[in-house]
Amino acid sequence: MTDKKKKGTDPKTYKFDTLSLHAGYQPHKNAGSRQVPIYQTTSYLFDDVDHAAALFNLERGGHIYSRISNPTVAVLEERVAALEGGTAALATSSGMSAIFLSIMTLCESGDHLVVSSQLYGGTVNLFRLTLPKFGIKCTFVKPRDTEGFKKAIQKNTKGIFGELVGNPGNEVMNMPEISKIAHEAGIPLIIDATYQTPYLCKPIEHGADIVVHSLTKWMAGHGSSMAGILVEGGKFDWMQNDKFPTMTTPYEGYHGLSFAEEFGPTAFTMKARAEGMRDFGPCLSPQNAWNVLQGIETLSVRMQKHCSNAEKMVEYLLSHESVAWVSHPSVPDHPDHELAKKLLPNGKGSMIAFGIKGGKEAGEAFINNVKLASHLANVGDTRTLVIHPASSTHSQMDAATLKFAGLSQDMIRLSVGIEDFEDIKNDFETGFRAARKPRLVSNQ
Amino acid sequence: MKFKVNGEEVFASTGGRPFDKNKPLMIFVHGSGLTHMTWVLQTRYFAFHGYSVLALDMPGHGLSSGDSLKSIEEMADWISDVIDAVDYKEASLIGHSQGCLVNLECAFRYPAKIKTLSLMGGAGAIPMNQELLSLAENNDSKAVDLMMDWAHGPAGHFGGHPVPGLYHMNTGGMLAKTRTIRDTLGVDFRACDNYKNGFEAAKKIKIPTLSILATGDKMCPVKEGKKLADLIPGSKVEIIDNCGHMMLLEEADKVLKALKKFIISNFPAKKN
Numbered sequence: 001m002t003d004k005k006k007k008g009t010d011p012k013t014y015k016f017d018t019l020s021l022h023a024g025y026q027p028h029k030n031a032g033s034r035q036v037p038i039y040q041t042t043s044y045l046f047d048d049v050d051h052a053a054a055l056f057n058l059e060r061g062g063h064i065y066s067r068i069s070n071p072t073v074a075v076l077e078e079r080v081a082a083l084e085g086g087t088a089a090l091a092t093s094s095g096m097s098a099i100f101l102s103i104m105t106l107c108e109s110g111d112h113l114v115v116s117s118q119l120y121g122g123t124v125n126l127f128r129l130t131l132p133k134f135g136i137k138c139t140f141v142k143p144r145d146t147e148g149f150k151k152a153i154q155k156n157t158k159g160i161f162g163e164l165v166g167n168p169g170n171e172v173m174n175m176p177e178i179s180k181i182a183h184e185a186g187i188p189l190i191i192d193a194t195y196q197t198p199y200l201c202k203p204i205e206h207g208a209d210i211v212v213h214s215l216t217k218w219m220a221g222h223g224s225s226m227a228g229i230l231v232e233g234g235k236f237d238w239m240q241n242d243k244f245p246t247m248t249t250p251y252e253g254y255h256g257l258s259f260a261e262e263f264g265p266t267a268f269t270m271k272a273r274a275e276g277m278r279d280f281g282p283c284l285s286p287q288n289a290w291n292v293l294q295g296i297e298t299l300s301v302r303m304q305k306h307c308s309n310a311e312k313m314v315e316y317l318l319s320h321e322s323v324a325w326v327s328h329p330s331v332p333d334h335p336d337h338e339l340a341k342k343l344l345p346n347g348k349g350s351m352i353a354f355g356i357k358g359g360k361e362a363g364e365a366f367i368n369n370v371k372l373a374s375h376l377a378n379v380g381d382t383r384t385l386v387i388h389p390a391s392s393t394h395s396q397m398d399a400a401t402l403k404f405a406g407l408s409q410d411m412i413r414l415s416v417g418i419e420d421f422e423d424i425k426n427d428f429e430t431g432f433r434a435a436r437k438p439r440l441v442s443n444q
Numbered sequence: 445m446k447f448k449v450n451g452e453e454v455f456a457s458t459g460g461r462p463f464d465k466n467k468p469l470m471i472f473v474h475g476s477g478l479t480h481m482t483w484v485l486q487t488r489y490f491a492f493h494g495y496s497v498l499a500l501d502m503p504g505h506g507l508s509s510g511d512s513l514k515s516i517e518e519m520a521d522w523i524s525d526v527i528d529a530v531d532y533k534e535a536s537l538i539g540h541s542q543g544c545l546v547n548l549e550c551a552f553r554y555p556a557k558i559k560t561l562s563l564m565g566g567a568g569a570i571p572m573n574q575e576l577l578s579l580a581e582n583n584d585s586k587a588v589d590l591m592m593d594w595a596h597g598p599a600g601h602f603g604g605h606p607v608p609g610l611y612h613m614n615t616g617g618m619l620a621k622t623r624t625i626r627d628t629l630g631v632d633f634r635a636c637d638n639y640k641n642g643f644e645a646a647k648k649i650k651i652p653t654l655s656i657l658a659t660g661d662k663m664c665p666v667k668e669g670k671k672l673a674d675l676i677p678g679s680k681v682e683i684i685d686n687c688g689h690m691m692l693l694e695e696a697d698k699v700l701k702a703l704k705k706f707i708i709s710n711f712p713a714k715k716n
Binding site: 008009010011012013014022023024025026028029053054057058059060061062063069070071073074075077078079081082085086087088089090091234235239255256257261262263264265266269270273 | 457488489492589592607608611621622696700
């Protein structure tokens, strides 16, 4: 018997790189168009009144109005679901709207969430200030405080939320352990995996129930288009308890439909679309969906280059005289290095935080004098990006919140691009030289 | 809705409408290891158009309690018990894959109760690939992966789900993992492999029968479906091109269209 025969038959389902190019689309159903067409339309003809009623009653699949769904956007949704190992996905106009829609699908007024404290500033504001206006309260827990998540769960807690790798401090959330805590409490774990993309980590494989992305970042990858998505894992049993009545009982919000009974492993996405898109409407434009699809076609190639450049950058920064500290999960003394090796085997991502000697003044001089690296409020572009969080992305936080979010005045956040590394390094040398003599260079 | 059959709780989707005993009864029977959710793109239509629908979770599957039934014959008897339990005298049966064997045997055993048969991806016998059977009986999730691979055609492998945003392969895989693989898929595959009465039963069927087959079906190929259909007098056959075994989801609209035409002609709903 050959080795092949001993191993038995393996499924011939398509693998990651192939799915990145093909999932969600069949040319023969679209006039043979090899590229995904852009369906730039608001609405779709009904065959007759019976067909119209069938679509509204969810008797049949199909499109009604592009706020609810669109054929180009649907290709993107299927493609990301395929790459994440999810059952279904719903694309939105931005990553923030994906988070908001997830929470509004899950929670009612009077509910509670347990949330990692290390998040993008906008997300912190959503949980801390905006959601309470809807009657949804949150308890923040440091992402490394696994036991803290358990202690923070209340009777009315409906989920745990966190970023897989915290922004901007690079704390790695222990998904396998925290998902166990969530599931023991009968609630789902929602993970924002924007920084990783499914190329580096598929959170559903590690216990997450819902994954959200800002597709604007590495997934689209070229800094051109805003988009977000939520992906459903399909494993969470909504009917195990009475915590989610709008999922498990006939729901007045959608004509008496019980989403969990009817749609099981896709119930969350079906509700997010049927109710959330109908009522809140943060739909993705077909043009932006198409732009993101172009990015996803090269996701694995780009992520490999992002990660290899990031590894070189970490090495360079660690040995640099102007650098006080470097935070990246690949660094052996990073507190989460071992966890990162387990969760991120294909690379630790291209977000690096480092402290510049000379504090705030040196940081500003560095930012003002790099020429190749772009100073802007985004991450995950093909180009290298730098920013000083305390004065930009997290500037709406007061001093106490800033400290709680793990930020310091000397911190520079770096999103490593895919340029030739020597060019990035030479640019940084210019910045560091300026940082050492801030006044002299900034006056030139 | 939930009701009891032989002392065990049974779950059935009623297609989003209240179960109404004044309407004709359509019973949908899922394939090996799956659940009522495979039928969502057919059941809701009929529920909204004058029928009482029961898309069953077989015992031990999905949301139904009890242990999985070990033979196709036991399952056929159980379907008859379901009809009794909901206080009907007759029903129209719709089955997919293993569900076709169950319905065929049920119509053979209880000819007075069954008014029409609709068989999707059916055959007179479904001998199992022994490797697949062994994996399922050993609770190996690779059994589900292989089943999803072989059961799906282009729509499954590439995409293009009729419901925007859903991905066939992972949704199907998750349905098959709702309960322990050994106790659902393993038992079901063995029941299919053991069942030998399909062709003899077919010869005795005298009710209107529709077979919906798909050219890309690797699990119950068209020639096997036709072989069965040829034994049933007056049987109708619809063939869907470029589609796999999971036709009820991959080409849901084409399946619904064929099913509507057949049911409306042979098992009409009462007019208001």
